[in-house]
Amino acid sequence: MGRRAKNKQGAPEPLDPKCLDLSRKRKAGNDLNDKETAPRPPKKLKKTGHVKTKSRDSIKVKAKEPVKTKAIPLKGKQKARVDSESSDGWEHVEEQANLDASLMDDNFNDLDMEDDEPLRGPVQEFQFSEDDDEDEVILPSKAKKSKQSKRPTKIIPTASNNSSDSDEEESDEDDPTTMANMEARSRALDAKAAAEAKLDAEELQQAAFNDGDDDLDMDEDEDEVDEEDRFHLPTAAEREEEKKSGGPDVHLVQRRMRECVRVLSRFKKLAQPGRSRSEYTDQLLADIASYYGYNDFLAEKLFLLFPIAEAIEFFESNEVSRPVTIRTNTLRTRRRDLAQTLVNRGVNLEPIGKWTNVGLQVFESSVPIGATPEYLAGHYMLQAASSFLPVIVLAPEPNERILDMASAPGGKTTHIAALLQNTGVVFANDANKSRTKSLTANVHRLGCKNVIVCSHDGREFPKVMGGFDRVLLDAPCSGTGVISKDSSVKVNKSERDFTLLSHLQKQLILCAIDSVSPESKTGGYLVYSTCSVTVDENEAVVDYALKKRPHARLVDTRLEFGREGYTKYRGKTFHPSVRLTRRFYPHVHNMDGFFVAKFKVEKKGKEHPVATQKVEVIPDGLEAVEDTEAAAFDSDEDRPYLEDAKRRRMKAKGLRPPPRTKPPQSLPL
Numbered sequence: 195m196g197r198r199a200k201n202k203q204g205a206p207e208p209l210d211p212k213c214l215d216l217s218r219k220r221k222a223g224n225d226l227n228d229k230e231t232a233p234r235p236p237k238k239l240k241k242t243g244h245v246k247t248k249s250r251d252s253i254k255v256k257a258k259e260p261v262k263t264k265a266i267p268l269k270g271k272q273k274a275r276v277d278s279e280s281s282d283g284w285e286h287v288e289e290q291a292n293l294d295a296s297l298m299d300d301n302f303n304d305l306d307m308e309d310d311e312p313l314r315g316p317v318q319e320f321q322f323s324e325d326d327d328e329d330e331v332i333l334p335s336k337a338k339k340s341k342q343s344k345r346p347t348k349i350i351p352t353a354s355n356n357s358s359d360s361d362e363e364e365s366d367e368d369d370p371t372t373m374a375n376m377e378a379r380s381r382a383l384d385a386k387a388a389a390e391a392k393l394d395a396e397e398l399q400q401a402a403f404n405d406g407d408d409d410l411d412m413d414e415d416e417d418e419v420d421e422e423d424r425f426h427l428p429t430a431a432e433r434e435e436e437k438k439s440g441g442p443d444v445h446l447v448q449r450r451m452r453e454c455v456r457v458l459s460r461f462k463k464l465a466q467p468g469r470s471r472s473e474y475t476d477q478l479l480a481d482i483a484s485y486y487g488y489n490d491f492l493a494e495k496l497f498l499l500f501p502i503a504e505a506i507e508f509f510e511s512n513e514v515s516r517p518v519t520i521r522t523n524t525l526r527t528r529r530r531d532l533a534q535t536l537v538n539r540g541v542n543l544e545p546i547g548k549w550t551n552v553g554l555q556v557f558e559s560s561v562p563i564g565a566t567p568e569y570l571a572g573h574y575m576l577q578a579a580s581s582f583l584p585v586i587v588l589a590p591e592p593n594e595r596i597l598d599m600a601s602a603p604g605g606k607t608t609h610i611a612a613l614l615q616n617t618g619v620v621f622a623n624d625a626n627k628s629r630t631k632s633l634t635a636n637v638h639r640l641g642c643k644n645v646i647v648c649s650h651d652g653r654e655f656p657k658v659m660g661g662f663d664r665v666l667l668d669a670p671c672s673g674t675g676v677i678s679k680d681s682s683v684k685v686n687k688s689e690r691d692f693t694l695l696s697h698l699q700k701q702l703i704l705c706a707i708d709s710v711s712p713e714s715k716t717g718g719y720l721v722y723s724t725c726s727v728t729v730d731e732n733e734a735v736v737d738y739a740l741k742k743r744p745h746a747r748l749v750d751t752r753l754e755f756g757r758e759g760y761t762k763y764r765g766k767t768f769h770p771s772v773r774l775t776r777r778f779y780p781h782v783h784n785m786d787g788f789f790v791a792k793f794k795v796e797k798k799g800k801e802h803p804v805a806t807q808k809v810e811v812i813p814d815g816l817e818a819v820e821d822t823e824a825a826a827f828d829s830d831e832d833r834p835y836l837e838d839a840k841r842r843r844m845k846a847k848g849l850r851p852p853p854r855t856k857p858p859q860s861l862p863l
């Protein structure tokens with residue numbers, strides 16, 4: 195269990211942002227009560243294994259059993275070295291081919307994936323993150339005031355408001371939110387958060403620029419550090435001794451983390467003579483792992499994603515629940531009407547932000563939000579704000595044929611169905627049959643009439659069916675973006691899991707591309723998303739797909755916020771267009787960590803010039819192989835499935851279906 199969570203010795207002070215050199219920051223994650231510049235409020239530590247610092251009393255979304263986390267000491271210096279190449283989760287695809295043969299399953303050998311030989315075989319030894327368990331709601335027996343009444347900052351909005359408006363609108367902040375002032379308040383909050391986000395971005399850019407740069411010591415003319423005041427980094431023997439005596443006091447760990455961050459930011463001036471950067475980094479990583487309750491591997495993997503001070507922000511944000519959000523089901527109601535009804539029931543809510551016209555953020559509720567008559571009637575879905583994004587990016591159009599390749603429990607499927615206005619058809623697939631039950635239940639509750647639920651391994655597409663106008667692959671992933679919801683991720687993910695996941699994601703993304711019809715008149719798009727922040731599940735997968743399918747190119751997501759995807763990461767260089775992908779972080783956007791990429795699939799031979807202008811540095815083992823025949827959509831093969839589905843629809847309506855034109859083929863639904 196992490197010391198942050200364990201709280202054996204009383205609640206420690208929150209890390210002082212000043213000492214993390216973040217004092218100028220006004221984070222999107224700060225409490226609104228803090229108005230302008232106050233730091234993140236102190237977080238309460240729990241006595242259970244929960245590491246969340248805020249509980250939801252009346253609004254419980256997917257409450258979990260307490261998870262016991264365990265501090266695992268660093269095994270060696272090399273383990274935590276920032277410059278370690280071996281531990282950053284990169285895989286060699288050739289090596290993947292040599293994965294334990296028992297992992298390989300011949301079921302898919304008949305797939306037309308000769309060109310992807312190294313990626314054959316399913317990967318199945320890990321738990322998938324099922325972050326998007328929208329609507330898996332635990333209903334409280336008694337409605338209580340949510341701790342969200344403290345009104346955490348809004349989810350990051352678009353920057354479109356002027357500050358004078360926002361000043362005016364803030365003046366009535368103490369008054370209750372009503373339908374009349376809801377929009378105005380939302381705009382004010384949007385403006386404030388946008389300004390904060392801009393400031394953050396500038397500071398982070400600066401931090402990234404400075405990070406690791408010894409010349410950061412710009413204050414050389416300052417007085418020498420008094421030797422007595424200099425932070426003493428424990429020696430190896432002292433650390434060993436500390437371990438033997440049951441680990442350091444939580445306050446000591448906290449102080450030490452602060453000091454290490456400080457020293458690393460002004461190394462020349464503050465470091466003890468003779469001690470290296472990597473020694474401080476090792477100590478910091480060991481303390482992060484024990485304080486927040488991560489295994490060493492994951493602590494390092496996540497730490498490496500950010501400049502040092504920002505990494506602490508990220509770890510801190512994983513200790514705080516994200517705002518409760520709901521998506522209006524426009525098949526049943528309008529957001530305005532829903533908001534009015536819920537306000538009348540005692541729910542305090544506001545529109546999420548300008549980027550969505552269906553989302554509402556719930557601040558407090560005197561009724562259980564997962565058991566209102568409107569909920570039961572399918573007027574809304576309890577859904578994380580981040581999971582709106584891939585569907586917004588997919589932008590389905592009425593009458594299209596859409597595949598949601600990994601769809602349970604259906605938050606995104608039902609959103610797609612609503613955008614199609616119940617026209618066209620959505621094939622909602624999920625490999626896990628038992629999870630299709632909640633998917634089907636949601637499809638029914640929300641009144642989606644254009645959804646066909648099926649259960650295939652995604653890698654069977656497009657053999658099962660292809661030629662879709664748009665495909666969404668919300669891939670199974672490690673869930674490193676949703677640690678605040680599922681803290682077990684902190685300790686149950688190993689390097690091997692990331693290798694296997696990335697392997698599976700690469701297989702799935704190729705099948706997803708091959709399922710898109712380049713002939714589509716209205717579409718021809720694939721959206722790839724994960725609720726993970728690791729590069730090997732995101733940019734590396736996307737880059738791999740670009741190499742393997744040169745007729746697919748990345749296009750703008752048209753989202754107005756989110757950080758650009760990495761085009762360079764720890765010695766790897768990706769195709770320049772990978773910057774068109776978008777990353778979302780809890781500490782920046784106050785939403786789950788998330789990744790979204792959008793591809794346009796062109797006809798073969800019509801490769802887009804950008805897609806073929808590959809940069810030279812290619813991730814290990816992923817040398818571009820000429821794209822060979824991809825599995826093509828075979829309309830003859832597809833016909834029996836479509837016919838079967840049509841017969842079912844007719845039967846369901848009490849109509850007599852026409853005789854079959856071919857011997858029946860069962861569609862496993």
Ligand SMILES: C[S@@+](CC[C@H](N)C(=O)[O-])C[C@H]1O[C@@H](n2cnc3c(N)ncnc32)[C@H](O)[C@@H]1O
Nearest residue numbers: 326600601602603604605606625626652668670
């Ligand atoms: C992130 S969740 C999907 C959440 C869903 N899109 C939603 O919005 O509710 C990933 C899903 O992938 C499914 N899955 C795992 N491996 C798969 C595979 N090989 N093919 C298809 N689905 C798979 C899991 O069962 C899980 O439901």
